[in-house]
Amino acid sequence: MRTIGYRIGAVAVLTATATGVAALRQEPAPAPAHPFAHTAAAPAGAPADLAVRFEALLGQHSVLAANMMRSRVRGDDDFAQAANASLGQNTTDMTALVGRLFGTATAEKFEPLWSQHIVALFAYAGALANHDDAAREEARDELAGYEIDLAEFFAAGSQGRLPPATARSLVVLHVQHLTGQADAYAAGDYTRSDEQFRQGFQHTYDLGLGLAKALLPPSDSGVLSEPVWRLRSQLGKLLAEHAVLIGDATRAAVTRTADFTASARMLNANTSDLAAAMDTLFGSAAARRFQQLWGTHVTALVSYSAAGAARDPARQREARARLDKFHQDMAVFLAGATNGRATPAALRAALVEHDHMLLQHADAYAARDYPEAHEIAYRTYDHMSSLARTLADAFGASVAARLPKGAAQTGHGGLADVVGHR
Amino acid sequence: MPVYARITGLAVALALVLAAPSGRPEGAAGPPTPSVVPPAASPAPADSFVSSSSYPSVALPVRLRIPALRVDSRLIDLGLRPDGSIEVPGDASVPGWYDGGPRPGQPGPAVILGHVDSKRGPGVFVDLYRVRPGTLAEVDRADGSTARFRITEVSRVAKTRFPTDLVYGPSLDPTLRLVTCGGSFDHSSGSYRDNVIAFAEAA
Known part of the structure; x- marks a missing residue:
């Protein structure tokens, strides 16, 4: 074999x-x-x-x-x-x-x-x-x-x-x-x-x-090199990495392999980086709220996977219920942060799809259906990249709307003759 | 070695792999080989996993130092005026950090403004126009840490075409922008016509 x-x-x-x-x-x-096709700029x-x-x-x-x-x-x-x-x-x-x-x-x-x-x-x-x-x-x-x-x-x-x-x-x-x-x-x-x-x-x-x-x-x-493209690239990398690392951690949780602890450490580092990015864009209070919600999602997915290994359907149902609440809460949070540029319904649908694929991914591993698991992981990565683009544009537009207007008045003219001849 | 030769060599190597008994030698140590997932007999690390609930926060900036320009000053916080324009320091000898944006060293562009002059003499950024790429700018933070940056570019732009996006626009690169005035002085409006902007990246 x-x-x-x-x-x-x-x-x-x-x-x-x-x-x-x-x-x-x-x-x-x-x-x-x-689900964001109507709000996102199509590639x-x-x-x-x-x-x-x-x-x-x-x-x-x-x-x-x-x-x-x-x-x-x-x-x-x-x-x-x-x-x-x-x-x-x-x-x-x-x-x-x-x-x-x-x-x-x-x-x-x-x-x-x-x-x-x-x-x-x-x-x-x-x-x-x-x-x-x-x-x-x-x-x-x-x-x-x-x-x-x-x-x-x-x-x-x-x-x-x-x-x-x-x-x-x-x-x-x-x-x-x-x-x-x-x-x-x-x-x-x-x-x-x-x-x-x-x-x-x-x-x-x-x-x-x-x-x-x-x-x-x-x-x-x-x-x-322009900010809008930098944000698309950087947020894309963070969220794509999330898709990769949550997939790896759930694989390790389902198969109960010895590399789970290290894998979970990487996943946590990515979650912290995402929260730091939210701090940059929306401030520390929003970042803390984001991390609390995002953590619920990550914890529930790992719990679902671990429960699969333990043959504990009750715990899996509980994890699914926590994910349902996460979809609702995170959609409301992100819609608020973006002043409605991304709608709660579209956000919730995208998050549901993301977690649906990750749950399927964990199930495929539990069944040792590796082709299916890899095919789902590939789609999850693509979906995450697409969602990241939409979020980056909504985040960027929201932040841009509250940037300082105009130039900086940082001179009084005391050295006008000198400054004007430089 | 040419590509075709390496391909041939690799094909031979792969053929040997396929022909030989493969896998880990009997009794050899190595990572565990997963089998069909057994029911858990004892708790696994994944059973008690909890996602991280904190992230590295960056302390507030308190001091700016640019040794090449003999700048060594405390920093004040700047916000927005009611009309949406940015506040500027009241004291021309003290620069200010825009507190609606990232803190220096945090992902994103931190912005520090300083006057080129007062009504009677030079301001803290009087020499910003001549700062060279590679010049070090340091920002001390409230927790005793220091964020270090290197100037990459200095530009002078008309205030009527101020590049808001390039100065404040959201990205996750930990950068610094230093802003002051330059160009000719418009006595009717009481302000300079240009801004001088120094762009810096994390050192």
């Missing part, structure tokens, strides 16, 4: 090459529908929109690659197979996006390089699982080669805007995060593994925006 799993996994990784290039010739998939396909999508896909790649490597280390072939399928989907989506952003020729060069570094990561994790130091070194050498190739590819595409040395250091760090988290996971050091996991996600997410800025002409990339 294990051998078959590896074979299918390897094939899944390798076939991503063909499917990805084929996707370039297809019409772009429509953006995931969400227009502008380069800046695609760049934000690109960073989300790169961040997702980091998570899926880490999951694939961890499952290989655990010797959990079914899981590894499902993780590989998601990774292949991510590569396909990313290649299609590269095609839209930078052209088909660029995408056709990108995809094999990208797929090959995934195959090398797959081999690295297998060597770790088998305690085969020689194979691990061989995979490490392979990865070093792809680091150079990918860096050269990105640097060449940037037309001088991204120096090769910088490109290489960025790619090297990405690979180091992935191999580092796998090394630590294999050693049972879940805290260190999760630190690398989180840093890897954040680095890769940011790397996506950095690459887009470097590869796009300045006329297209300039807007990405």
